[in-house]
Amino acid sequence: MPKVSAKRQITLPVSQCEALGIKPGDEVxxxxxxxxxxxxxxxxxxxxxxxxxxxxxxxxxxEESLESALQ
Incomplete structure (x- = not known):
């Protein structure tokens, strides 16, 4: 079971990474x-x-477009 580190980091289990094709350096x-x-x-x-x-x-x-989007 992964735990949250003091830096609030989580290590994903290898089996889950392999199932999803997540490799070191990939963005999530x-x-x-x-x-x-x-x-x-x-x-x-x-x-x-x-x-x-x-x-x-x-x-x-x-500027007008940004203002209207922020309202």
């Missing part, structure tokens, strides 16, 4: 949802095209 993301921690291996290109349907408004400056 962690998320908390419904009281559970989920660790996901990042895959290059996984988000490619995710925003292709979003169209910008050329009438807005960058």
């Amino acid at each position: 993301e962690s998320f908390v949802a419904h009281g559970q921690l989920t660790i996901v291996k990042k895959k290059q290109g996984a988000a490619k095209g995710i925003l292709k349907h979003v169209r910008g408004n050329p009438a807005l400056t960058d």
Whole structure:
């Protein structure tokens, strides 16, 4: 059973890493949802095209766009 170190680091079991193809140096993301921690291996290109349907408004400056997004 992995334990959290004093630096809040977790060592993943080799069997889990092998099952997911996680190798030393790979990047992972962690998320908390419904009281559970989920660790996901990042895959290059996984988000490619995710925003292709979003169209910008050329009438807005960058600053105006940022302000509207933060409201």
